[in-house]
Amino acid sequence: MFPIHRPRRLRTSPQLRRMVRETVLTTSDLIYPLFAVPGQGIAKEVKSMPGVYQLSVDKIVEEAKEVYDLGIPGIILFGIPEDKDTDATGAWHDCGIVQKAATAVKEAVPDLVVIADTCLCEYTSHGHCGYLQVGDLSGRVLNDPTLELLKKTAVAQAKAGADIIAPSGMMDGFVQAIREGLDAAGYEDIPILSYAAKYASAYYGPFRDAADSAPQFGDRRTYQMDPGNAREAIKEIELDIAEGADMLMVKPALAYMDIIWRVKEATNLPVAAYNVSGEYAMVKAAALNGWIDEQRVVMETLTGFKRSGADLILTYHAKDAARWL
Template sequence: MFPINRPRRLRASVGLRRMVQETVLTPNDLIYPLFAVPGNAIAKEVKSMPGVYQLSVDKIVEEAKEVYDMGIPAIILFGIPEDKDNEATGAWHDCGIVQKATTAVKEAVPDLIVMNDTCLCEYTPHGHCGYLEVGDLVGRVLNDPTLELLKKTAVSQAKAGADIIAPSGMMDGFVKVIREALDENGFSHIPIMSYAAKYASAYYGPFRDAAESAPSYGDRRTYQMNPANSLEALKEIELDIAEGADMLMVKPALSYMDIIWRVKEATNLPVAAYNVSGEYSMVKAAALNGWIDEKKVTIETLMSFKRAGADLILTYHAKDAVRWLNEVSF
């Protein structure tokens, strides 16, 4: 008891605080999302996400080299195809934009880990993460036909050189069928990072600008999770683990740190947190208006995800965070 115990003794200097710091953030914790588009020499900034660009494959390769040189171990690729159709052909075709970008990056930077987002929303005219019957104006996503498209997509991405398959559509049974398809096609060595607890969040808005995937009708709440639920997340991760998931993801991160904690407590698998577009854009907007210190808020936020239990963080701040890690102390 006071005055014997004085916790402030260990906060007296930067050196002491660093010495007893419980949580450490390093470049190895980060995964950088990139958006691939057809064409050459294209770097189109996303209006709602300052500093984030739609990039042609040649520019993706340049980014990949920079990311690797900075010590960031992985990227995740999203694609915006030239044409969209109800069969999401651009997602699973061997000449799809993500497949082209994946092959190009692995040829240029073989030691960089390339994750592929395995979903359909960017490749369909309706913008949903699954298969809709032609003429269905309600927007009912059909689970089992969607699984067939996801199987084709995962195998195509693996053939292109993807190191990790990351299915994000929240279809029932998607981990099981993707695992089976990968194994049957000689890719039993490729891990699956499942978007196991993906919530129907309002924080995704800027991403839909970047990926050009806003739903034109229908309701994603029929397959993404209710933000009010936490026990449901534990059920989802349990199912995905049983189906063969190697890593688990919680998305979004900022308002769901309790879910990150509960998922980490419930499993010994690596847990990733997706620091999503809306979280990124809020920080950028406030910083551009001079309302916050962007460096400090960014590092504090990412550190908080680690403290909550995240082993990996997907974040658009990744490159800036690496630059700022040695400039921000607590």
């Protein structure tokens, strides 16, 4: 074979490498997460996530404008309410913080796609993603009663202007319940981006600082997936597709690229990967210590997600990546 075949011939210049590149990352692949809090003029940095902030609605609007100007097509909103209760009232109330932020962003930047994270853990006093059995400290969420709360939350978010509903609580039947609720309320054109394969991961730690959503007791292993399972991810996506999901998400991304690949091979729906807080924090910490080249590591990682099959990438690196692109 050698010397007739020399693969290095196609690597001799940056221009040639660009011409034959198989996977190309663009700003259109990116979605930027934002954390909304009550108040005015608030921009509080998350200690475990350098460069990420809890923002009041006015600051959210400023960020949304910057994101749009960078060519990033969408944001996803998470909310930290002023008060929490067992009914997750802040999630589904018309004056909820995500609802306020969604309305403000759509008024200021109408062409920016606003995705609403549809979950309850940020809004419950116990930090779990739904109703709990009274006296049960294991963290076992009551599935079917929780579906009604998720349905109400999705409708309130759509009413406020959210373009996409993204349920993340991993409740059985949550896509069907939300689809029925949206359709009944006249929002049949609002798509659902389901967190279809969401694992019980240690990589979520910094997010729980950002969203103030750590469970007060127990853990989320009774509803989030076991990290050792791959076939189960396909079962989950098949169920969500049957229930009406329009897009599917794998979360986390870095340790689950094989799952992204499997999901992509199993469906024709768009697949999203969530480059989660722990993945971001590790890169930032190493970069701040001078141990890695942040730009190269971030771009290589994001390209890896796309190469593994992701059509969309939710990442806290989105603004930096857009500038580097």
